[in-house]
Amino acid sequence: MPHKFDSSKMEKLISEERLSWQDPVKVLNSLGLQAGETLIDVGCGPGFFTIPASRIAGADGKVFAVDISLDM
Numbered sequence: 001m002p003h004k005f006d007s008s009k010m011e012k013l014i015s016e017e018r019l020s021w022q023d024p025v026k027v028l029n030s031l032g033l034q035a036g037e038t039l040i041d042v043g044c045g046p047g048f049f050t051i052p053a054s055r056i057a058g059a060d061g062k063v064f065a066v067d068i069s070l071d072m
Contacts, residue, residue, distance in 0.1 A: 005045065007071035013045045024052040036060040045072045 005013070012018065028049065033039055035058040041050045044065035054063040 004069060005072070007069055010046050010072065014048055018048070024049045025056070028053055028056055033057065038062040039064070041065040043067055045069075 028039075033053060033056050035056065037057055038061060039053045039057060041047075041053065041063065044050045044067050047065065050063055050065040054061075057063050
């Protein structure tokens with residue numbers, strides 16, 4: 001059975017504390033994501049990487065986000 005994050009603690013996934021040690025824009029840039037590209041965010045949770053990825057990919061790109069939890 002895969003690990004399922006407790007959705008009642010969702011705020012931890014998008015907190016300022018997490019941003020202080022894990023910058024999603026830096027991570028996505030280091031992976032080489034560019035405008036017009038496609039990214040799939042599996043286990044996206046509340047969108048910590050999804051939202052910045054969609055900004056980077058822009059209008060010509062695509063970002064797909066899926067999570068096993070409907071609450072996320």
